[in-house]
Amino acid sequence: MAFDPMPFPFFLARSSLTTFLFLFVLLSSIFAFPLFVQCTTDASDVQALQVLYTSLNSPSQLTNWKSDSGDPCAESWKGITCEGSAVVSIQISGLGLGGTMGYLLSQLMSLRTFDLSDNNIHDTIPYQLPPNLTSLNLARNNLSGNLPYSISTMVSLTYLNMSHNSISQSVGDVFANLALLTTLDLSFNNFSGNLPSSFSSLSNLSTFYIQNNQLTGSLDVLAGLPLTTLNVANNHLTGWIPRELNSVPNFIYDGNSFDNGPAPPPPPYTPPPPGRSRNNHSHSGSGTRTPPSSDDQSSESDKGMSVGAIVGIVLGSVLLIFIALLAVLFCTRKKKQKDGGAIVSQGSRSAGTTDRDTEMQEQRVKSIAAVADLKPPPAEKLVVDKLQGHSGSVKRMKSPITATSYTVASLQTATNSFSQEFIIGEGSLGRVYRGEFSNGKIMAIKKIDNAALSLQEEDNFLEAVSNMSRLRHPNIVSLAGYCAEHGQRLLVYEHIGNGSLHDMLHFAEDGSKTLSWNARVRVALGTARALEYLHEVCLPSIVHRNFKSANILLDEELNPHLSDCGLAALTPNTERQVSTQMVGSFGYSAPEFALSGVYTVKSDVYSFGVVMLELLTGRKPLDSSRVRSEQSLVRWATPQLHDIDALAKMVDPALNGMYPAKSLSRFADIIALCVQPEPEFRPPMSEVVQALVRLVQRASVVKRRSSDESGFGYKTPDHEAIDMSF
Numbered sequence: 001m002a003f004d005p006m007p008f009p010f011f012l013a014r015s016s017l018t019t020f021l022f023l024f025v026l027l028s029s030i031f032a033f034p035l036f037v038q039c040t041t042d043a044s045d046v047q048a049l050q051v052l053y054t055s056l057n058s059p060s061q062l063t064n065w066k067s068d069s070g071d072p073c074a075e076s077w078k079g080i081t082c083e084g085s086a087v088v089s090i091q092i093s094g095l096g097l098g099g100t101m102g103y104l105l106s107q108l109m110s111l112r113t114f115d116l117s118d119n120n121i122h123d124t125i126p127y128q129l130p131p132n133l134t135s136l137n138l139a140r141n142n143l144s145g146n147l148p149y150s151i152s153t154m155v156s157l158t159y160l161n162m163s164h165n166s167i168s169q170s171v172g173d174v175f176a177n178l179a180l181l182t183t184l185d186l187s188f189n190n191f192s193g194n195l196p197s198s199f200s201s202l203s204n205l206s207t208f209y210i211q212n213n214q215l216t217g218s219l220d221v222l223a224g225l226p227l228t229t230l231n232v233a234n235n236h237l238t239g240w241i242p243r244e245l246n247s248v249p250n251f252i253y254d255g256n257s258f259d260n261g262p263a264p265p266p267p268p269y270t271p272p273p274p275g276r277s278r279n280n281h282s283h284s285g286s287g288t289r290t291p292p293s294s295d296d297q298s299s300e301s302d303k304g305m306s307v308g309a310i311v312g313i314v315l316g317s318v319l320l321i322f323i324a325l326l327a328v329l330f331c332t333r334k335k336k337q338k339d340g341g342a343i344v345s346q347g348s349r350s351a352g353t354t355d356r357d358t359e360m361q362e363q364r365v366k367s368i369a370a371v372a373d374l375k376p377p378p379a380e381k382l383v384v385d386k387l388q389g390h391s392g393s394v395k396r397m398k399s400p401i402t403a404t405s406y407t408v409a410s411l412q413t414a415t416n417s418f419s420q421e422f423i424i425g426e427g428s429l430g431r432v433y434r435g436e437f438s439n440g441k442i443m444a445i446k447k448i449d450n451a452a453l454s455l456q457e458e459d460n461f462l463e464a465v466s467n468m469s470r471l472r473h474p475n476i477v478s479l480a481g482y483c484a485e486h487g488q489r490l491l492v493y494e495h496i497g498n499g500s501l502h503d504m505l506h507f508a509e510d511g512s513k514t515l516s517w518n519a520r521v522r523v524a525l526g527t528a529r530a531l532e533y534l535h536e537v538c539l540p541s542i543v544h545r546n547f548k549s550a551n552i553l554l555d556e557e558l559n560p561h562l563s564d565c566g567l568a569a570l571t572p573n574t575e576r577q578v579s580t581q582m583v584g585s586f587g588y589s590a591p592e593f594a595l596s597g598v599y600t601v602k603s604d605v606y607s608f609g610v611v612m613l614e615l616l617t618g619r620k621p622l623d624s625s626r627v628r629s630e631q632s633l634v635r636w637a638t639p640q641l642h643d644i645d646a647l648a649k650m651v652d653p654a655l656n657g658m659y660p661a662k663s664l665s666r667f668a669d670i671i672a673l674c675v676q677p678e679p680e681f682r683p684p685m686s687e688v689v690q691a692l693v694r695l696v697q698r699a700s701v702v703k704r705r706s707s708d709e710s711g712f713g714y715k716t717p718d719h720e721a722i723d724m725s726f
Contacts, residue, residue, distance in 0.1 A: 041073040045087040048107040049077070055102035055690070056121070057697070061095040086110035093137070094118040100693055101126050103686045106150070116141065117161065123693065124529075125167070127537045135159040139185065145474060147172045149537065154178065161185040163209065169474065171215075173198045185209040187231065195221050211235070211252070219245060232256065401462065403469035404481035408488050411435065411445055418447060429570065435492065443480060444496075448489040448570070461489050461570070468566035471538070475530035477553060477563040496553035496561050501611070504554060505618055505652075517659035519558050520615040521667065525692040526560040527552055531608060532685040534565060535601045542566060545599055547607035548588045548621075549614050587621020587633060591677050602679035608688070609674025613637050616667060618652030634675055641668040666695045 040046075049072055053065045063078045064070070073082035081089035088110050097119040106128035108114075114130060117139040124145030125138065134156050143165040151160070152174040160178075163185040170193035171186065181202050187209040194217030195210075205225050211233040218239035219232065227248045234255035241258050245251060414435035415422045425432035430449040436442055461484055468479045468491075481492035498504075501523060504515060515523070534542040545568040553561045590606035593599050610621050613633050621633045630636045640646035644661075647668055651659065670691050673683050683691075 040071050040085060041082065041087065042085050042110075044107040044109070045085075046070070046072060048102075048104040049080070049087065049090075051102040051104040051690075055100045055693075056097050057099040059095070059097050059099075061097065062092065081113075083110070089113040091115040092119075097121060099697065103128075103690050105129050106131060112156075127533055129154070133157055137161040138165070140164040143167055146170070147174055149174055149472065151175075152177055155180070157181055159183045162189065163187045165189055167191065169193070171196050172472065175199055176201045179203050181205055183207040186213070188212045191215055193217070195219070197221055200224060211255075218242075227251075401466045401469055401482075403465060403479050404492070406481045406483045406490070406492055408483055408486055408490075410437075411483055411490055411492070413438075414443070415445060427564075429567065434495070442495045442497075444477075444493040446491040446493065448491065450487070450489065464566065464569040465491070467542075467569065471534075471542075471565055473530055473533045475526040475560055475562055476533065476565050477561045479566075493563070496555050496563075498554040498556055498558070500550050501552040501554060501560065501614075502549035505549060505614055506620055514654045515558070515615075517655055517663070521663065521692065521696060523552070523554070523558065523560045524612055524615055524667075525689065525696060527562055527611070528608065528685055528689045528692055530560070530562040530565070531604055532689050535604065535685050541601055543568060543599060543601055544604050544607075547604050547611065549611050552611070590679065592679055600679065601684075602682045605674050605682045605685060605688070606676075606679070608685070609671050609682075610634060612667065612671045612674065616652065616664070616671065617650050618654055638672070638675060641672045663695060663698075666691075666698075670695075 049065070050067050050070075053059075053062060054067045056062070058065075058067055061078070064075050065072075065077050070077070072080045072087060073085060079090055079092035080087055081091070087108060089112060090108075091113060093115045094117070097116070099121065100123040101116070101121060103126055105114075105126055108130040109132060111130040112133060113135045114133055115135070115137040117137045119141050121138075122142040122144070125143055125148050127148045127150060129136070129148060129150045131150070131153050133154050136151075136154070136157065136159070139161045140163070143162075144167065146167060146169040147162070149172070151157075155177050157178055158180050160181060160183070164187070166189065167186075168190040171191050173196040175181070175196065175198040179201060182204050184202070184205060184207070188211070191210070191213040192215065195215065199221045202225055206227060207229040208222070208225075208227055209229075209231045211231045213235050215232075215235040215237055217237065219237060219242055220239070222230070223242035223244045227245070229250040230245065230248050231250075231252040233252045237253075237256040237258065239259060241253065412418065414437050415433040418431075418433055422433045422435075423431055424434045424444065427446075430447045433445045433447065434442065435445040462482075465479070465482045465484075469482075471479070477496060478494045479491060480494055483490040483492070531544065531547070534544060542565065544562070544565060546564050547562075551563045553563055555561065588607040588610045590599070590603040593603055610633065613619070614621065617633065617637060619633050623631055623633070637650060640650060644665065647664060648661075651657075651664065670688060673681075674688065676682055
């Protein structure tokens with residue numbers, strides 16, 4: 001008997017709708033599941049982790065990690081947690097890791113937890129960190145330098161621990177946007193100066209450790225915070241302890257120089273600081289109590305951040321279809337992106353460089369939405385600045401000048417009426433004078449020649465001053481003040497007392513002050529970091545346009561400080577002045593500027609390569625005293641940079657052969673990349689920095705005196721031995 005199948009509409013009518021939906025959901029899930037399984041880790045996350053792995057010296061402790069391939073989410077890289085294809089957590093603490101943190105961390109756009117504590121990571125903290133972190137723990141490493149300004153963009157940050165490192169200088173005004181921060185630990189470092197005013201913006205801060213530093217000034221900025229634990233012991237703090245802090249339950253303040261007795265009342269007509277409602281627990285005034293450990297705070301923070309996943313039971317057939325389709329599209333797109341973004345390596349050049357630059361630029365645009373303008377809190381002196389409104393229209397707003405305003409009279413007094421004997425330099429914008437102030441401070445005062453400028457309005461000058469005053473970097477000369485009265489325009493800088501790199505290389509009369517090879521490498525690294533900050537940290541990017549060895553000043557320990565940063569905003573009147581002021585001497589000028597007048601960050605990279613050539617050869621960029629074929633340093637040196645024998649003959653004779661051959665070769669490879677005639681093939685400064693960091697890490701230098709640990713110092717052949725087999 002033949003089976004007569006039931007018509008499909010009749011079957012539907014007879015079947016339970018609930019049963020049908022259940023079967024449909026089940027089948028759709030089965031078909032969709034492989035699509036999700038096949039999703040690979042976001043390409044930019046993979047690239048960032050690869051660079052991090054290489055920078056940490058490819059440690060075996062990081063199981064499954066790879067430097068040139070791999071899928072962190074699918075392959076369960078140690079310490080990596082993912083959600084879908086995005087890396088959301090990196091927790092690799094206590095593994096004995098060395099090296100540095102690399103230079104692509106800002107690509108980890110979905111990262112929320114970053115814990116590298118209890119390792120042996122050294123060097124400075126990268127300037128660009130993951131922008132959307134909620135927890136950052138770099139405690140108990142060997143980190144130095146200062147706090148990066150990218151911290152100011154982490155508006156979701158709730159936990160920050162930088163304790164037990166060697167971070168120095170002032171704390172920095174980077175906390176104005178961190179209203180969600182509850183725990184901050186900066187203890188056991190080398191911070192100096194006053195507490196920044198942006199601490200007063202930490203409206204949710206309950207736990208604050210800053211003991212065992214070199215801090216000065218008062219605690220007034222902490223008076224309005226809802227603190228329950230505060231440890232400021234063993235600093236150089238002074239003044240009265242604000243009465244609001246007396247009610248902090250756990251307050252340790254011994255080892256300072258606070259004034260005795262109660263704090264004086266507020267001055268007349270000054271409203272008291274805002275009060276807080278809290279229980280009046282006992283506190284430790286003697287400083288004998290031990291504060292809760294940072295580790296306890298870390299574990300509490302981690303518990304607070306974990307949330308339970310809530311799964312919906314019935315999604316509906318239509319919703320599931322959309323999810324499956326989205327999975328297909330998402331995986332296909334990720335697969336196409338996986339091979340993009342190759343990084344230029346030392347001594348190599350490929351057509352992929354252009355693709356790398358394009359991807360890097362796209363990633364920068366992607367990051368801008370999460371990066372706030374790096375400005376300190378408002379000051380008294382305000383100037384006009386621009387702001388992009390939500391509607392797309394350009395609005396006008398006020399932005400602060402953080403530099404001190406000087407009078408012409410005070411600067412005249414400091415320079416003996418700008419007398420000839422006080423001149424310490426001269427450029428196209430005017431002369432630079434040594435200023436000696438009554439408080440004993442010595443500053444460098446640049447007196448701008450009004451004939452050299454096209455500026456007519458004082459506001460334009462003040463806007464440039466405002467921008468320059470916000471540049472904060474250990475390798476950039478700080479703008480301390482300015483003067484704009486009676487038609488005069490002057491800039492007051494910190495004084496760097498050991499002359500310029502140009503003078504040290506070309507006019508040093510005392511042979512004992514010749515720069516050693518290690519010092520030259522570290523001068524290159526310091527100035528590379530300064531350019532990296534201008535190009536890739538500042539928003540918008542700042543093009544130096546006058547990068548040369550005469551603008552690299554050396555302090556007593558031969559640390560480099562880049563001067564004239566931001567002066568390109570003071571536009572000259574004539575083309576002749578453009579050629580001199582904007583690109584310095586012709587020997588530093590990139591080919592594209594000479595041909596078309598176009599000057600970009602890649603033109604700065606070219607000029608940096610020329611300075612590296614100066615460091616390697618001891619020669620000036622242009623030297624008419626030499627034979628014609630050797631007058632242009634770049635033309636003469638470039639063809640020989642990959643010839644080992646020729647390279648050895650090019651080295652500065654003042655080094656007396658005291659340099660590692662491999663280090664010299666790698667140094668030359670970096671130069672070759674920077675001075676390429678096509679700007680698109682030159683690497684960004686972040687890659688130059690990383691290449692120089694690797695060069696320093698690989699240097700096999702015999703142990704020297706402790707005073708020379710930084711690599712800076714005068715050449716002392718009797719004390720500085722170099723492993724020539726390197």
